[in-house]
Amino acid sequence: MAESQGSGGRGTSRGSGRREKKRGDGPPEVSESERLLFGGPLRYDLGWNQHRDAFMELNFRAMVTRLPALLGSSFRLAWQADRRAARIVLAAEAGRGVAQAVGLLAMNSVLGRLITGGAIGDRLRDAVPVLAAMAAVALLGALLRGASTYATGRLEPKVERVATELYLERAAAVELAAIEDHAFHKLLDTAQYGAGSARRMISYSTRVVSALISLMAAAGVLTVLHPVLLPLLATMTLPTAWSALTNARRRYESWHTWVQHARAGYLLSGLLTEPAAAPEIRVHGVGPFLLRHYHAMSETAEAEQARLARLAARTGLIAAAWTGLANVATYATLGGLLLAGAMALSVAGTAVIAIRTGSSSLDNLVVAVNSLHEDALFVGDLQKLYVEAAERAIPVGGDPLPEDPREIRFENVTFSYPGESARPALDDVTLTLPLGRIVALVGENGSGKTTLVKLLAGLYKPDGGRILWDGVDAATADRHQLAERVAMVAQDFKRWPFTARVNVAIGRSSVPLTEERMATSLAEAGAEDVVADLPRGLDTLLARQFNGGHELSGGQWQRLGVARAAYRRGRILVVDEPTAALDARAELEVFEKIRALASAGQTVVLITHRLASVRHADLVHVLDQGRLAESGTPDELLASGGIYAELYSLQAEQYSAPVPKAG
């Protein structure tokens, strides 16, 4: 019996496991590898599994009752992607069903004519017109099948594209907090398979419609022939339905249970080949370590696939035995009816053909419906993502921000990252950032400086307190306007795998690129030399992994990062450790540039550990363990003898040793 492998083997290839487990058996045991790598068990529990209920409900009743909705949603997808192709598929499938019914009735008529008394020549002559009609109907059926195949082929990629674009669009529009949220990220992970499933749902729906129509044709003919034949048809097909359904449930359950494990496997294989990890893998000999763990994880994946295959084989055998018995019962009933004289031989002949046609249609129907349901579960993930992403999207609209604000004020701002932490990242912080000045944020590692500027840029919302732009609360302000006013060189700014030109202009990709703006930005960041040294200047691809790609040094990247922020022309320039990777001369130069920007009226919020560079700031805020410890001009802070003065003298001491005279 055919069995649905409909979802491209997704269950077995993506899932992985180590031992046979029954549902509700608790989390699987954790290998030493996983413990080593992840410091404990990967979260195998199904707490986050959105479809536990859904696949529990994947039974006959649910299949039948949900079918119209599933067909409807496939049709809507198809309609959205290509109306003309959707119409062709529907019309062609309906036509095929009618052709099949006509073909069966014609067959009955041919058999009737052949089996009745009279000379064989006369009987054959009698049958010729009906045979000709049958041939015409078969030809029409073949043409309609071709039309349906062509239109389905056109529809499928379009449906996948529409679904994928919506997925990417929604994912790119959510708040940063959602992207960093573990549960949301998992949903992003699982939902990415939804677009492929949506694509497959089109052809499964076509098959369902086609099988349904031809089944109705066969069932109608059988009912006309003898009412007892209809239940026999159902009995013959039940085993296929049961086996397809059982295996689909297993695959889906396995996949959702082990998705995290599979993710960890991808992570390991990615680490082994990614350029950023390559030097350490070689110098520290990390390769064998990672390979060992990859091997261990792959073995568990193989064990899960073997488990599924074993169960599928067992289910298949049981189904085959059941089908065999049903076949015997069917033919015995037909024989009984013939013996009892309750059925003519010609009718029995047609019945055999109709039963075979009907049972093959029913088989197709069950397999297609089952596949449709299986893929619908993954499309369900995608739809859940669409909804959740819309709920967590960066809001559109809000209070207008002042055109030219004088200051931004943090009032009792508290913020904690999700998850467990001993203390908030920002704890009751009240401070002012006067605009048009250089404001420096200083403090030891983990004191909350980066968090503060991320709140300033609207990337997170405070848990308590307010951020006021001249009295307008950033929480209710127009986020688009807020982002418009900020340019940021984050500590881990993105090194886009594009050309140098794009790496700068991506700072404001919404406006057409102008050479003048590019040149000014490069000059402002002191990045002209970096570009001049590139083999193809601004058109050099900055991605070593591609042919002709070039790699920059950390300091060179940093200058391009500053150029990108300068290109953005935001009112507030946030620079988070802009000189960390710069040599002494370059560092001086970058600070000069930043000072120049500030004297041109731009606000600069500067985070740095190089306190000598902070001397030129108009205002310094010192953070300590998430709280504001000190504020003032550099001179005031030095004089007050607090944290700033202590950190300053620690750094100054390192340079106090006299430089030995040459010669």
Ligand SMILES: Nc1ncnc2c1ncn2[C@@H]1O[C@H](COP(=O)(O)OP(=O)(O)OP(=O)(O)O)[C@@H](O)[C@H]1O
């Ligand atoms: N994305 C995050 N998720 C969870 N916790 C975070 C995240 N980013 C920072 N933290 C935590 O918040 C606290 C403040 O971090 P933050 O990056 O703001 O410090 P910082 O002063 O900029 O440090 P550094 O000088 O090392 O850059 C730290 O305890 C850090 O572990």
